[in-house]
Amino acid sequence: MSGFNAAASAVPANTTFRPPSVAQVEIAGFWGDRVDAVASRTAEILYDRCVEARMLEQINPDVPSPGVVIPFHSMSPTGNEFTGATVTTQMFWDSDWGKTIETAAYSLYRRRNEALERKIDAVIDMFGKLQQADGYLSSWYQRIQPGLRWTNLRDCHELYCAGHLIEGAVAYFQATGKRKLLDIMCRFADHIADMFGTEPGKRKGYCGHEEIELALVKLGRVTGQRKYLELARYFVDQRGQQPHYFDEEARARGADPKDYHFKTYEYNQSHKPVREQDKVVGHAVRAMYLYAGMADIAAEYGDDSLRTALDRLWSDLTTKNLYVTGGLGPSAANEGFTSDYDLPNDTAYAETCASVALAFWASRMLGVGPNARYADVMEQALYNGSISGLSLDGSRFFYENPLESRGRHNRWKWHRCPCCPPNIGRMVASIGTYMYGLAEDAVAVHLYGDSSIRFEVEGHKAALTQASRYPWDGAISMRIDVDQPLRFKLYLRVPGWCPRAQLSIDGESVDLQGSLNDGYVIIDREWNGTEEIRLDLDMPARRIYASPKVRHDAGRVALARGPLLYCVEETDNSAPLHNIALSVSAPIEATHDADLLGGVVVLSAPAFADQHAGWDNVLYRGEPSTTTPTSLKAIPYFAWDNRQPGEMRVWIRDIPTGTNVT
């Protein structure tokens, strides 16, 4: 029923949930607005910005090469001594095209746009012209640095670019039925398979920036060609093996492997074989892409050894290294992880791409089971740390997603390293694929919200429709449409944040306590299409406290409601935000404001503000500030910095009750 060639699956399909295609899901409500913003604005903006950045010139063999537009960035480890040019973000312009094509493809489902489609077709034509007879394709190595291909997989994103173009090709094929880019990328993938592998004569390489692994799984699924899954599995299995490929590759180009800018192969998760890894390390986006690829391979091959490693890594991420926003990777230095519980708020890097990639990984962890703990984190990343990276109108972007700002962190139009805009664009435009999971005899609802999915059971058409104001309201009514009575299992997730859920079918209450399986209630019955399914998820405003090991959040509290994390912005609150403190016992009120930020639920609470009176020309004194009652107003984190610039903070000062203090 998943629509893919079952021959590509190495395990019985009935244990594997796969995401639906974008075309199978209709989206309205909260996500509908977001998808509309991408389809009506972001998709075209991405194309225009790529053109402005001179990316067309790089891929078009009919015009002169633009040469090096973005200066080389030295990767020398020696500090003051720069040994010369090594990398530039221009090396991965092909990936920006790949994600731009992918975003455009999904957007075309939503809203036909012939002008945009023609532009994308032209881009694809250029890639077609550029491709060499042997299948090789890289605008950088063909047009800017010829003669150097496959000499620096560690730093230069060559296979990463291929991966993103493959993902774009799959999406564009599914959206338009046009095979041209898909065929181009199959030829390139075939060439890559000829070059890399454990067989004699092949290089035992893999990319310093993971991505191609998950892309090849998509390619395998859409083409039904097992060889692409095999290549993906090879890249996963070979990573971190000894002798280390990046050492040998460095020596082959006359470099000392020790002169690696990032000092440790933890940076690209090749410090040890993937099955031995137990800590999330290095560059956060790379890590998430790797784990997503591993999860695909684990599901496709039923590989428990991978699954065991993934569960260790998942636990390490979610219990020690994840922001409450679903952001990850606190440090700008390595765009990644540092040490456990190191989660600074104002300097949080928390790249948009990292949260997007976490959603990729989490959604793939739902491929077996499913277990709602993965869906909980996927929902956390989707509703908070990822879509915070896109302005409400779809036109401006965040690269970093701090949890606290003094007012100078503002959305930008574009970036020298423009990975995030098309990444959040493609994620939003394909949101339907995250909401549901499909198995032979089952449909799983991972996320709630106004939407409808079409699927087949044993050759018969079926549909599931949710009507809901989620995430603003926890009341969800569902309807099954079938042509004839059909038996299949309906998996409904009960979110981990929900203190009390009630489910009824045709008014008859279902005992959730007894029937929860890893966070999902499973309804196995024959559906005749008349059933009224009603799920009520209590959605009170709630407080969140961080582990006492997180020093940055000590004495602080965050607010949330349903899947949404909240923050306070300067424009809604009277004092500098660090002066506001919330009593542990203060009631929190939730109110829908249809006129605010496109319509959001705001949280309000009585709070206290430190008074500035008496502090003129005094920096320190023996008496604390007096406080005055104030009203705190919080908005969803994803919507911040969509009005006038100002301070923002997620973690608010907490006042414990007077009862447990001297």
Add this chain to the structure above:
Amino acid sequence: MSGFNAAASAVPANTTFRPPSVAQVEIAGFWGDRVDAVASRTAEILYDRCVEARMLEQINPDVPSPGVVIPFHSMSPTGNEFTGATVTTQMFWDSDWGKTIETAAYSLYRRRNEALERKIDAVIDMFGKLQQADGYLSSWYQRIQPGLRWTNLRDCHELYCAGHLIEGAVAYFQATGKRKLLDIMCRFADHIADMFGTEPGKRKGYCGHEEIELALVKLGRVTGQRKYLELARYFVDQRGQQPHYFDEEARARGADPKDYHFKTYEYNQSHKPVREQDKVVGHAVRAMYLYAGMADIAAEYGDDSLRTALDRLWSDLTTKNLYVTGGLGPSAANEGFTSDYDLPNDTAYAETCASVALAFWASRMLGVGPNARYADVMEQALYNGSISGLSLDGSRFFYENPLESRGRHNRWKWHRCPCCPPNIGRMVASIGTYMYGLAEDAVAVHLYGDSSIRFEVEGHKAALTQASRYPWDGAISMRIDVDQPLRFKLYLRVPGWCPRAQLSIDGESVDLQGSLNDGYVIIDREWNGTEEIRLDLDMPARRIYASPKVRHDAGRVALARGPLLYCVEETDNSAPLHNIALSVSAPIEATHDADLLGGVVVLSAPAFADQHAGWDNVLYRGEPSTTTPTSLKAIPYFAWDNRQPGEMRVWIRDIPTGTNVT
């Protein structure tokens, strides 16, 4: 009575307090231990480290030049594009010699050391051989970059080096009576006066790193030569005038003035004429040296326009930009100031040199008046943010002085930019000059502590001796020794931190409330040498709160007692320090521990610690941590990191009383 040539003074001496020479003050007690550490260890360590760094080779014309030992650091403003070598810390090795000589000189008062004196004599001989016939002297421009002298005052520390050598020369002359370096530096100063000034044919330059201004005042005072004061005044007056010298100088060497690494002349306080300045800006040490020089000129010339500017700058520093440690300059990027109330704790730069230089400035602000507000800040800087830079045994150093550490900020042996070790060395070894002030008919006690000062009144010898355990105890008894009855005024400071002071002479209470003049009680009488003066300064442990404008200290409290600020260290406390919170009403106990850190008063209080129980494998949850009673133990900030490495924090989480919360 000040020992200087009165002819050099441009204002009536009776309104001017000058510091005594180092030779006039005997030190025991708290500062005696610190001076002993410098005299017995630091002074020789400084010399040895200079030699190890190859500084002798640079100044010795009889051996080959070492060439560039410390690589050039590009000052290009363009980020990735390095335009070539511009500066290196090796350019100011002469200043390291100057401060090392000065530290050695003061140390020789404390403790004869013939071996060290011979080494310093040899260094001076080398500078003598190096000096050119025209008086010019710079080991860098003579030995490493010949032909470039006076081409880049903005960046290259040429006059700064001269200033430090002048200070070393004055100190060495006073300590040993040897004039050689003093004569060398007078010749160089005469050469500088020939090169710089407003007269036709001279360059209207001044140094990018202020220092020579205050040094020339010292030279003028010790030689009685007014011309050196005039040159100092010229440097002060010319700074920031238009057309801007650094613009013209840059163009003269073929550079674009806009390509200034630090982007703004605020960095070196030449953004506007000094009398128009009203914000402390830029590099903190440079700023403090400038203001110290301005204060000298203001006192020597009775220049109220300078004094007005200095009072504005003082207010800006102390009410908006000063750490509670007396540290200043929060940012590593410019080694200086950022924006008002920006006082981060863990990333505080707060260079040791900056606090030392603040003590220089503050002590000079006591030259007129005096007003205890300057002495209060001088004491704050001396006891906390400056001597924190020197280990208790005098052998290891801090460059940065953060107010919070995770355990990885530890004292080092030496530094590529070794400005701080000799700066704290010379300050400690000359502490007596900060404790007292001398005027024609008055002696002022700015700081309390076991010590004795010799001075003269109208040609008659007198002495004042303090017996005290200060800063551990606020009880001070004083004795005046005179050969015959002598009338003069005794100024006694009542510290701003003191909630209650009592003064008695021969058992008779003096009404302090009525007789305080700018924080000093003035006793004008004939002294016959039998008087018993007793001052009791109440010294309770106290809490300090920061202005609500300081976001980093919101919800936090610091502890202090007398002039000493306290901190908690990991080794004395049970939990990660961010888990400890102190109730606003908890009693704080002060106890002397003779065996701890050379003998200190520790502060203890009942507190609460967040419990880690129940948080296994949980990063966020809906309930706050439970807390458990614990005991908090604090030590003086200056003494931290003298035991095993570990966490440290000054600002502790504060629990307000339950009375004002809901």
